[in-house]
Amino acid sequence: MSSPPSIAVIAGVGPGTGASIALRFAKQYPVALLSRTPQNHTDLVEQINKSGGQAIGIPTDVSDRKSVESMVSAVKDKWGNDVNVAAAIFNASGKFARKPFLELEAEDMQSGIDGTIMGAFNFSQCLLPLLLKHEKGEYPATVVFTGATASLKGSARFASFAGPKFALRAMAQSLAREFGPQGVHVAHAVIDGVIDIPRTKGWDMGEGGKISPEAFWEE
Template sequence: MIKNALIVGAGHGLSASLARVFAANGIRVALAARDATKLGPLCDEVNASAFACDVTHEESVNALFAALDEREEVADLVVFNTGYYARGPIEELASDTVRQSLETNAFGAFLVAQAAAVRMQGSGGVIQFTGATAGVKGFANSSPFAMGKFALRGLCQSLARELAPRNIHIVHFVLDGVIYEPARGAPYDNVERSLHPDRIAETYLAAARQHRSAWSWEIELRPSTEVF
């Protein structure tokens, strides 16, 4: 049974839906973001705790997990929901932008997975990662995002094979489509052609509860109208 969940890369949208769904199912929630001050309203809503964390810095990730250790709230479900999106033609891309995409989408995922796996030794747990279409199909003018998400998928596939024998369940989610967020306007405001964050969150929870005799290492989610 999942008791404590940590959502890394928290804010509005999917991460907020995850927090609400987890809390509604009796799971204590901790939220982490680079700017933890923005998490106040969500923390109040779901009775969560908030922590500042920059996933691209090892010291920051280690401090996050150490803080949970001190509170005796070691997470048995960790969700890596952090991402960095950058696009543009190859000849115009700034190297710093590409590096940031790799560090956030892939290296940050490694740091979080490492810290989580260390604490799940012996007891087991679940580590979930939010991926994207770009992790399985590279689009023109989107090489930084594709590089980061392809690396994330490779990390997850490797970890799933490595950690399953230790009762640590790795799940990579391919979100194939835009997430419903009406405030952003088109195409995010089309409920028929977008992924609803609450329904995504329900799938994350269901995956976390899978019996170890029938684990999924990767789950694709897309609206019924999405071409694939």
């Protein structure tokens, strides 16, 4: 009798960090790639499948509980009800609004809260039952939340970004203390710098001032 499949689920797949994470985990696991819009994951899914991996893309709004629940149903439809999750990576966030505080709109703050902390809540609560089903082999079931410099330091004009990022780090700590004893490793990774992606091409950070997404996995 074959063992239930183990997969990795990555939320927030797009140019840069999300794509790099997806390509790395696809070397070892079938992967479910989540993004709000299909165009953010379509090419990546095709690339992984053509290279011998196994990937599906699922349009998912992590801030919407029903959307996340539908994603879990799609995962089970693809890999069966006995599927377990070896790794769940949360790389999503709300709209990035770098503005003077007095110019922030309420929706700027709400987007950060919904996309980051509520998104992480929905993602974690819906996938933890599948993480708890994973049988520990070389590595335990693992949840990774990607943070930023703003997870530790609230810079000027970053109020709507730093607030939810601080909250995400706190939630990760709480989950680590609750689920670590149950066999699920929970980590919060601070990406301390600007990622070199199309959106940041015009940002002058000086020579060597940006982080290459591929550098995360260099050995």
